[in-house]
Amino acid sequence: MGELWIMFRKDLMDILRDRRLLTAVVLPLILIPLLFGIIGSSNHSTSVSVRVIDNDNGEYSRTLVAFLQKNGIEVNESSPVTLIIPAGFSKAIESSTSPELIIQVDLSNPLDFKTVRSAEVVKGLVLRFGSGVLPSLKSKFKIEVGGSVLNVEPSRYISSLLRGPLAVPLVLFVVAIYASQAVAASVAMEKESRTLETLLTLPISRRSIILGKIFSSIAFSVLVLASLAVSFGVFTRLSPYSRNSGSLFVSLAPLLFFSVGTFLLFILMLLTSLLVSLFTLDVRSALSIAGLVEVVYLIPVIVLFSGAGLSGPWGILVKTDPGYTPVQAFLSAVAGDYFMALGALVYLVLWNAMVLKLAVWVFDSGVLMTKRIDAGHLRWLVRIKM
Amino acid sequence: MPIIEVSNLEKSYGSLWALKGISFQMKEGEIFGLIGPNGAGKSTTLKILATLMPQDRGRVEVAGYDIIREAPKVRKLISYLPEEAGAYRNLTGREYLRFVAELYANATGKDEKEMFELGIELAGLGTRLDDKVFTYSKGMTRKLLLARTLMVVPKLAILDEPTSGLDVMNAYEIRERIKEFSRERGVSVLVSSHNMLEVEFLCDRVAIIHRGIIVEAGTPGELKEKYNAENLEEVFVRASRRVSYG
Incomplete structure (x- = not known):
């Protein structure tokens, strides 16, 4: 039995038995309507x-x-x-x-x-x-x-897009939101129950510790998503808008670029949540910090869905956010610029490599023993989620 | 070959120097005590030896392996009990012991079942092992953690304040277990404590650490004789005063 499997099993058991993670279940139920609320309220903000x-x-x-x-x-x-x-x-x-x-x-x-x-x-x-x-x-x-x-x-x-060609990236994105909460909580639970010090002295590689937490969080999120899918399925059956009104065809290559980009962004969100939650003191702080990470990566999506233009310094800032990269890869592929699309994916791979390296360094350097982030002033994020 | 060899070890937290160049050796199979007041540098020394954080200067070897360059090898040989350790609250005691036994079996090739059964025996928690850890008292958690530390029969057990915060009965029981286990299995034990009587009872040799410096080292008998003291507490006070006031 490999060390990764042992770590994965322990972490999954620990996550599934923690009631506080219910806040993570509540988050998308608030975040997604909020996102569409912002879209709805921005009707008059663009020149038409x-x-x-x-x-x-x-x-x-x-x-x-x-x-x-x-x-x-x-x-x-x-x-x-x-x-x-x-x-x-x-x-x-x-x-x-x-x-x-x-x-x-x-x-x-x-x-x-x-x-x-x-x-x-x-x-x-x-x-x-x-x-x-x-x-x-x-x-x-x-x-x-x-x-x-x-x-x-x-x-x-938007909903017809999400029901059709963008369904796979959407599913990945929802799973990413759950999983980044779960991974942050998993790390924070180690700190809260004072098990992290011991874990770091056990004969297991840092990489297996990180990946064990990432994979168990993904498994947890898939379980949550399955239950959401059931309730969403019931909702769409009852909804008067579920009638068929034509379907959108998007060629395979742009979709593939979009899905790969979203997957890479998904892993990046998890790694970032794990990294920042290493410095928090408890589960609530970790969930707050993970919420901030999600917001940072969600900004381009919110801007895009709201229909706002991406020009000027603000546009450049949004476009350099890794959260925009899957979109960039998709648009480049739609325009036939596969070199640019591939470049966008490489950009995300580099981000992932950098954050993973940073996380391993944090484990090895001992800064975990001395540095803390007091996320007490971010508790409002948790309250919003609750 | 000594199980631990530390030379000129230095460590700072910002501008505060926790260790100012300490050196000591520990023989295989002995119980070695680091004693000193809070903030003396005991826990920092133990964390460095447990591969939790690197030193700023100096050399540290465990069983001949450098703790920075060969940390993964060192982790297969040691077992560490931090001062304020906990166990996974949502797992049962049994699940926790199994998790650790599996990891060590995977890394070292030792028999998982043997380690697990030894853990159950050392914990001495009976049927409470099937309850989740968050239902345990402080004493029960500490017993579980000590069992986890010793069941893997490490070459070196590093115990930071093993009886900290425990009542007299629990503390006594744990001290007995450590001493008995080390004698029976030949496990080297490095223990830190600010409880001088505990160290006197447990240790073959001790080092007194004060403000990041080792001020004395030797067997409890030798130190008592040198300072003409009745117990280690008196030795500690006199040795510390000598450093403080010259």
Whole structure:
């Protein structure tokens, strides 16, 4: 029996029996709605333009365009969001029937959430216009990306992506959140129960100690994810939005780059959580610190999903965050720049190697015996999780 | 060959020098005591010997192996009991002993079952071994940890304040176990304590450490004779005063 297996078994048993880890179970239930809440609340933060094809050219179509402009929408011929006003639109309103508008969205890539967000703003204004003129006014969506056409509302685009081609990276990401909490707690439990000193003098390599904790945390997270999947499955069956509305096709190579990138980011999150939690004094501090690590790596995802632009110094900062690298690899692969995509993965591999080396050094150097992080002032993070 | 050879060992924590160049040797099979007050440098010495942290200067060898360059080899030969050690609270005592026995068996090729059964015998906790560790009293935890330390029959057992915080009965029992085990199995034991009477009872030889310096070393008998003292406590006080006041 190898030392890694012995370590893995002990750690898994220790984690599964600790009730405090329930906080880690609660975290994604709060974090994920929070993420989508931020996305929802950022509707008006981007400048929006729309291309208008007015096949009606009647009184109401002109009023609609003027209404959009009055509300800050720029009418621009090169905009990826097109509002198609069908012929007979004004007459339909006058005769109180239900006219239908088409909002066509042309995404530059599957992760072009900025354009999706613009379409959502246009939709909101069209509905506001309708509420003042004709409540039965409807809008129909066509989202085009890479040759695929989706008939979904913009607000459903992200979930349709996550149910389809991005399901694997999403699963990895959720597992990473759980696992980084578990690994931080596992290390902190060693410190809290004063077993770490003994462990470091046992005849087992530092690498096996680190990997034993990483693997047992992954195993724990997979168990939690399985239970989440069951409840999520029940939720989507009952949800009125679960109907099929077309599927998005993304070619294999970009998906592969995205999945490998997400996996590398996943390992990096675990290693970082393990490294910082080595210096905490108890499980609560460790969970707080792990929460911060997650936030640091989640920033690019939040920025991306919110549709904010990535230009200027802020953009450079976000793009250098390892959390952005899977996205960079994906976008480069979509654009056919495989050299750049590979470079992004190498960047993540280097980060992993650096953090692993640092963790082994921390074990060997003895700084664990003398240095501490007092995460007491970060307790609010735990309270939020609770 | 000595089991421990320490020469000119120095260690600092920032600007504070915990060890200021100590040297000593320990023979195989003996029980050697490092005695001194809190903050004298005992625990630092033991942590360095247990490969937990590197020294700043000086050389330390365990059974001829350098503790920095050959740390993995040293870890196969030693077994360390820290002063404020605990066991995995969510495991039972039995599971904890098995975990350690498996690791040593894997690393050293020793018989896992034999170590495990010896651990059960040394712990002396009976059916409570099947309870989770967080239900144990301090004395029970210490017995479990001592059993874990000794059951692997190391070449060198390093015990930092083995009876710290225990009541008289538990402390007595643990001292008896250490002495008996060392005699029976020929295990070398390095023990630190600020309890002079405990050390006098346990140790073949002692070194008195004060403010990071070894001020005296020898058998308890030799030291008592040299300082014309009745016990080691008196020896310690006189030797320390000599260093403090010149």
